[in-house]
Structure formats: structure tokens, C-alpha cells
Amino acid sequence: MKRVNWKKEVRLLPGYILCFAWVAFTAFILLWIIAASLGETNDIMRGEVWTNLFSGDLHFENYASAWTSNNVSVYFMNSLLYSVVGCVATILISAPAAYVMSRFSFLGNKPIHLSFIIAMSVPAVMVILPLFSLASGLNLTNNRVLYIILVICLRVPFSVIYLMNFFQSLSRGYEEAAAIDGCTPMKTFWKIMFPLVQPALITVTVFNFLSIWNEYFIAMIFVSGDAKTAVGVGLMNIVNSMTYSGDYGGLFAAVIIVFLPTFILYLFLSDKIINGVTAGGVKG
Amino acid sequence: MKKSKSMIVCFMAAAVVTLLFMYVYPIIRTVIMSFFNVESVTASTSTWSWAGLDNYTKLFATSIFRTSMWNLLKIWLLGGLLTMAFALLFAVILTSGVRFKNFFRAAIYLPNVISAVAMAAMWRYYVFNARFGFLNSFLEFFGFDAVNWLDTTHIFGAMLVAYCFGSVGYFMLIFLSGIERIPSDIYEAAMIDGVGAFQKFRYITLPLLRGVFKTNLTFWTTSTLTFFVWTRMFSPTETENTTVVPVVYLYNVVFGSKGVTDVDAGRGAAIGVTLAIIMVIVYVVMNKAIKEDDLEF
Numbered sequence: 147m148k149r150v151n152w153k154k155e156v157r158l159l160p161g162y163i164l165c166f167a168w169v170a171f172t173a174f175i176l177l178w179i180i181a182a183s184l185g186e187t188n189d190i191m192r193g194e195v196w197t198n199l200f201s202g203d204l205h206f207e208n209y210a211s212a213w214t215s216n217n218v219s220v221y222f223m224n225s226l227l228y229s230v231v232g233c234v235a236t237i238l239i240s241a242p243a244a245y246v247m248s249r250f251s252f253l254g255n256k257p258i259h260l261s262f263i264i265a266m267s268v269p270a271v272m273v274i275l276p277l278f279s280l281a282s283g284l285n286l287t288n289n290r291v292l293y294i295i296l297v298i299c300l301r302v303p304f305s306v307i308y309l310m311n312f313f314q315s316l317s318r319g320y321e322e323a324a325a326i327d328g329c330t331p332m333k334t335f336w337k338i339m340f341p342l343v344q345p346a347l348i349t350v351t352v353f354n355f356l357s358i359w360n361e362y363f364i365a366m367i368f369v370s371g372d373a374k375t376a377v378g379v380g381l382m383n384i385v386n387s388m389t390y391s392g393d394y395g396g397l398f399a400a401v402i403i404v405f406l407p408t409f410i411l412y413l414f415l416s417d418k419i420i421n422g423v424t425a426g427g428v429k430g
Numbered sequence: 431m432k433k434s435k436s437m438i439v440c441f442m443a444a445a446v447v448t449l450l451f452m453y454v455y456p457i458i459r460t461v462i463m464s465f466f467n468v469e470s471v472t473a474s475t476s477t478w479s480w481a482g483l484d485n486y487t488k489l490f491a492t493s494i495f496r497t498s499m500w501n502l503l504k505i506w507l508l509g510g511l512l513t514m515a516f517a518l519l520f521a522v523i524l525t526s527g528v529r530f531k532n533f534f535r536a537a538i539y540l541p542n543v544i545s546a547v548a549m550a551a552m553w554r555y556y557v558f559n560a561r562f563g564f565l566n567s568f569l570e571f572f573g574f575d576a577v578n579w580l581d582t583t584h585i586f587g588a589m590l591v592a593y594c595f596g597s598v599g600y601f602m603l604i605f606l607s608g609i610e611r612i613p614s615d616i617y618e619a620a621m622i623d624g625v626g627a628f629q630k631f632r633y634i635t636l637p638l639l640r641g642v643f644k645t646n647l648t649f650w651t652t653s654t655l656t657f658f659v660w661t662r663m664f665s666p667t668e669t670e671n672t673t674v675v676p677v678v679y680l681y682n683v684v685f686g687s688k689g690v691t692d693v694d695a696g697r698g699a700a701i702g703v704t705l706a707i708i709m710v711i712v713y714v715v716m717n718k719a720i721k722e723d724d725l726e727f
Contacts, residue, residue, distance in 0.1 A: 154527065161523035168520075169537040175564065179552055193562035243445035246438050258446065265453045267648075267709070269656045271677050271702040273456035275463065275471050275684065275695060282472040299452030302445055331434045335441075360545040362659050363677075367685070378547045382662065385551050397555060405548045412543045416536040419543065423600065424607035 183208055183398035190394045208399040212384070216396060217372060218403050221380030224369075227290070228376060229358045232297045233351045239298065240305035241347065245335055247306070248313040249321075259310075265303040270363050278367060293369045293376075297361060301354045308353075308422075312346040313339065349422040352415055356408055377404045463699035471684050471695040478696075485700035495701070498674045505590060505675070506654045513594045513601055514646065518639075520598065521605035522631060535606070539599035546596075550663035553592035554580070580664070586672050589664045597653070601646050608642030609635060644720045651712045655705050676701055 155162075181195040184204045189195060198204070212218045247255055277296070278287070286292045316339065324334040340347075362378035369375050372383070381404050388397040412419065464485055466478040489495050520538055524531050541549055557564045558579035566576040579588045612635065620630050658677045665673045681687070684698035 155529075158523075158526060158528050161526060161528055165520065165523060165528065165534045165538075169534060172537060172540065175552055175557060178564070179556060182556070191561060193567060239444040239448065242441035246441045250438055252435075252438050258442070258449070261449055261453070262445075265449060267652050268453055268457065269652070269677075269702070269705060269709070271656065271680055272460050272706050273452060275699055275702065276456040276459035277452070279472050279695075283474075296452065299448040302448045303453075306445060331437050332440070335437075356543050360543075362545075362547060363656075378545055378659075381545070381547045381551065385547075385555070385663070389555075394555070397551070401548050401551050404545050408543045408545065409540075412536075412540065416539075417532070420535060420539060420603060423539075423603045 179398050180402060183395060183402045185395055187392060187394045190398075205395060208395040209403070211393075212396045212399040212403060216384050216400060217380060218377075218384070218400050220373060221375060221377045222403065224290075224374060224380075225359055225377040228294055228297060228361075229355050231294050232301065232358045233354045235294070235298050236301045236305050236354050237347055237351060240302050240350070241309055241340055241343070242335065243302075244306045244309035245313050245339060248310045249318075259307075262303040262306050266307065270300075274364065274367055281368065288369055288371045288374055290369065290374055293365065293374075296364055296368060297358045300361075300364070301357060305350045305354065308350050309343065309346055312343045316342055349418055352411065352419060353422060355411070356419075359408055380404075460699045460702050463696055464703045466696050468694070468696035468699070470693060471698070473695070481696060485694075485696045486704070489697055489700050489704070494671065494674060495676070495679055497671050498676045498679045501586070501673065502654065502657065502675050504586070505593070505657055506651065509590050509594050509597075509654065510647070510650050512591075513597045513650065514643075516594075516598045517601035517646070518605050520602045521609055522635070524602075524606060525609045535603070538602055541596035542600050544596075546659040547663065549596050550592065550660050553588075553595075554663055557592070558588050582670070582672050585664055585670075589660050589673055593657075593660050597650075601650070604642055604646050604649075605639065608639050612638050640720050644716050647716055648713060651709060655709055676705055 178195060181199045182190050184206065185195045185198045185208075186205055189198055213222075246252075247259060281287050281289070281292055320338050320342070321331070321334055324338055325331075329337070359376075360378060361376060362382075365376040365379045366382075370379065372380075375383075381400055384400045385397060388394070388400075463478075465481060465483070467481045467484070468478050520534075524535055528534070556562075560566060560576065560578050560580070563579070565579060570576055577584065579585070616634055616638075617630060620634060625633075656677055657675045658681070661673045661675050661678045680698045680701040683693065683701070684695050686693045
């Protein structure tokens with residue numbers, strides 16, 4: 147254990163105070179929302195959420211009512227389906243493309259690479275109108291499969307660009323050795339190269355999951371129906387209806403249910419996520 | 431290594447299809463659509479009629495669109511200053527040798543992994559709540575009067591502060607990695623010369639972060655141009671002039687909403703194109719103004 151250099155710590159005091167105040171504010175808000183999600187609306191309105199919490203008078207029925215009667219279970223399962231299928235398909239499409247783009251020179255490689263980089267910053271409003279008209283022409287509005295295809299397309303550019311860096315860093319010796327052993331190039335990719343970039347695949351998948359779980363704009367337009375929509379849109383509907391019904395306990399319970407999956411993921415993987423942001427300099 | 435043509439085609443096919451389906455075709459069609467009279471977004475191309483620049487001229491003559499652009503500019507400029515200032519401040523603090531650096535870093539970044547709708551709900555229904563909200567409890571505790579944060583005079587500022595609070599963490603991380611890339615011998619040389627902390631920041635850190643500023647400003651522009659969820663959460667029932675932004679107006683004009691009588695997809699496309707052009711302009715200006723090439727370390 148290093149000795150504390152008190153002179154240095156005192157010099158850093160303003161920095162500590164600011165960081166601490168910021169984090170304490172965040173923590174206080176989250177704790178208050180959790181306390182309120184377990185409280186009665188009357189107590190919340192009087193601003194007495196802590197008394198309930200400390201006296202053990204916990205109203206888990208807020209969660210039960212949010213989960214069942216307010217449809218959160220439906221939104222939750224929908225988003226889970228969209229995220230899981232979307233993440234797996236995005237990897238299966240992006241990893242092979244990233245591999246050949248980083249390994250071989252071929253006609254169109256550079257333009258395609260540039261297109262993916264540009265596609266990452268194309269705002270959704272530039273593309274949704276034609277896609278919506280296409281979807282309605284084919285009677286595919288409010289269709290789960292189409293929404294999953296759209297979120298995959300949304301995540302492929304980021305995933306390809308991110309994975310390219312990792313394939314580039316792998317030695318060509320692996321492929322040469324596999325070729326000598328008579329392994330075909332495609333088999334070499336799936337058996338050797340793909341498993342080698344596993345850490346990068348996990349990082350990309352975490353970012354894709356966060357992004358699809360939190361997706362709002364496209365879900366609102368393409369799967370707006372109560373039965374098929376995602377948590378973002380669902381939560382917005384709940385918020386809008388609860389401001390009239392005044393059920394604040396249920397509102398905060400719904401907020402916590404939507405917040406928990408990504409929060410838990412972050413608790414376990416914050417280092418990976420933060421390293422991914424700074425390494426790629428790309429928005430997750 | 432032998433190049434296998436069939437393998438390249440197989441491996442590229444799906445990714446190229448996503449590119450064509452989601453980006454190339456829709457972008458081209460949106461640009462074309464913005465020059466036509468298109469009443470409904472679902473109308474077939476045979477009903478389109480040539481409009482030239484009419485959609486654009488009508489758009490800029492619409493007062494709510496001008497208001498939305500003005501709001502966007504305020505979000506970009508004021509919010510940008512606020513966010514960048516705090517992001518840079520935290521990045522400097524966290525690289526100055528404080529303890530618990532990783533914990534602070536993770537906690538400040540946390541809002542970025544949470545659904546924007548959930549974040550906005552926490553701010554709107556708790557922090558800014560007039561009856562039991564955090565801010566008013568805080569003010570009343572110190573003997574000040576409660577404020578209605580969600581009335582027309584305060585709502586824009588309230589929304590902007592809440593939005594910036596969540597954004598700081600992301601830009602802090604980019605600044606942080608930029609500062610960590612600056613070689614420590616530059617600082618050591620400055621220390622031997624007796625340079626103070628502020629001067630080190632002003633004459634070493636800031637100039638060497640030029641490239642990072644460019645990255646951050648580009649990302650900030652992209653994220654503010656598509657500002658949408660926060661307005662929908664802060665003005666849920668009807669779109670108010672005080673919080674309206676271009677994408678919200680686009681949504682209303684294309685898909686209809688209270689207060690919008692004429693649905694007009696052509697004008698919606700013109701809004702999309704306008705935003706894309708702004709993004710390209712910002713990107714070009716940024717690249718001209720901030721040159722990275724002359725930095726070598």
C-alpha cells in the first residue's frame with residue numbers, strides 16, 4: 147500500500163469535490179426513483195419516498211401492475227427478441243465482410259469501406275421516408291421481421307468498421323498454416339480467424355445490444371402497435387397515459403424495468419464498454 | 431495468400447445488400463423526393479409532380495420550421511459549450527492523478543448506456559417536478575422559492591440541461607483518451623521549466639487536443655441534428671414552439687399530428703436533406719479549420 151501523499155490530495159480537492167458531487171447527484175436520482183417505484187403515489191406526491199423504504203413498507207405491486215396491466219412484459223420481450231436476433235445476425239453479416247475487406251484487395255473495396263464510414267453518421271431521417279413507403283407498399287408496416295432487418299442494417303456499418311481493425315492486426319501466418327494443412331479459405335475464416343477476434347466480437351455485440359435496446363425513432367415508425375413495439379416506445383406510451391392517471395409509482399417502476407437490463411450489463415462490462423468507446427472513437 | 435473470388439463475393443454479399451437497402455437507395459430517393467410534390471409518404475411515384483425548390487422555399491417560409499432551426503442552433507451552441515466544458519473539465523480532473531479514477535469515469539459515462547426515454551422520464555417526472563422534484567426540494571431546503579421548471583419560460587433550458595448532463599460522459603471519454611495520448615515527457619519538460627498547472631493546460635493540453643475537439647464536435651453535431659426523444663418527452667401531448675426541433679417537425683409533417691393540418695412528405699424529405707447538408711457543411715468547415723496533419727507526437 148502506497149503512502150497517501152496528503153499535499154497532493156489537498157491540491158486535488160476541488161477535483162474530488164466536483165466528481166463526487168456529480169456522481170452523488172446521479173446516484174441520488176437513481177436511488178430516489180427506485181424508492182419511488184416501491185412507494186405509494188400519495189407518499190410520492192408528498193415527497194416522502196424514504197419513509198416507506200426504511201419502514202419496509204414496499205409496494206412491489208407497482209412492478210406487478212407495470213409488468214402485466216401496463217404491457218411492460220410485452221415491450222420487454224419484444225425488445226429482447228429484437229436485440230438478440232439483431233445482435234447475432236449483425237455479427238454473422240459483418241464479421242465475414244470485415245475479414246475480406248481487411249485481408250484482400252478487390253474491386254470496390256475502398257468505395258465500400260468509405261460507404262460504411264459515411265453510413266455510420268447518416269441520420270435516420272434521411273432514410274426512413276422511402277423505407278416506410280416501401281414497407282407500406284408491401285404491407286409490412288408493424289411487422290417484426292422488417293424491424294429486425296432495419297436494426298441489423300443500422301448496426302452493420304459500425305460493426306464492420308470496428309471489426310476491420312481487429313482482423314487487420316491478426317498475423318497472416320494463421321491462414322498460411324491452415325492453407326498448408328489443406329483448409330479452404332472459408333473454412334479457415336470460420337474455424338480460426340472468427341474465434342480469434344472473439345474479444346472484439348463481444349465488444350461489438352455489447353454496443354449493438356445497447357443501441358438496439360435503446361432504439362426509439364425507427365421502432366416508433368415501423369412497429370408502433372402495442373403488441374409489437376419496443377421498450378422505448380412502450381415506455382413513452384406508459385409515461386403519457388400515466389401522467390393522466392397519476393400513477394407515479396407504476397411510472398417509476400416501468401422506468402426501472404426498462405433501465406435495468408442495460409444497467410446490469412454495464413455493471414459487469416463497464417471496462418469493456420469504456421475501452422471500446424475510446425479505442426474506436428465511435429458512437430455506440 | 432491466395433485470393434478466392436467466390437469467397438469475397440459470398441462474404442461481402444449480405445453486408446453490401448444492407449448498405450444498398452438501408453442507405454444508398456433511401457438516400458437517393460429522399461433527395462429526389464425533396465424536389466417533388468409528394469402529399470403522402472405512401473403515395474406511388476406516379477402521383478408525384480415536379481416542384482423544383484418549392485419544398486425548400488415553403489419550408490423556410492414556415493414559422494414553426496424556422497423556430498425549430500433556431501432551437502436546434504441553441505441546442506448545438508449553448509448545449510455544446512456546456513457539454514464540452516464539463517467533459518473537458520472532468521477529463522482533466524481524471525488525468526490529474528485522482529483516486530477512484532475508473533469509478534468516477536464509469537459513473538459519469540453511465541447515462542449513455544440508459545434508454546433516452548428512461549433518462550428523460552427521470553428528469554421530467556422527478557428532477558424537474560414542481561411538487562416533489564429534486565430541484566425544488568433543494569431550493570426550498572435553502573429557503574428559496576419553488577420554480578415551475580416545465581412552464582414555457584423554463585422548459586427549453588430544463589430540457590437542454592438534462593440532455594447535456596447525459597452527454598457529458600461520452601465526450602469526456604474521448605477527451606480522456608486524447609489527453610492520455612499526449613506524451614508525458616512534454617509535461618515533464620514543462621515542469622522542469624517551472625510551468626504552472628493552468629499554463630500547462632492552456633499551452634500544452636489544449637493545443638494538442640485539436641484533433642480530439644474535431645472528433646467531438648463532429649459527434650456532437652450528428653447527435654444534436656437528430657435530437658428527437660427529449661422534445662417528445664418534454665412536450666408529449668402537443669409540439670410546443672419552445673421545444674420543437676427539425677426532426678420533430680419532420681415527423682409531424684410526414685406522419686401527421688395535432689396542430690399539423692397539411693401532411694406533406696415532400697417537405698419532410700426537404701427537412702431531411704437540409705439536415706444532411708448542414709452536417710456535411712459542419713464536417714467540411716471543421717476539417718478546414720482544424721488541421722491535424724501538422725501535429726506529430
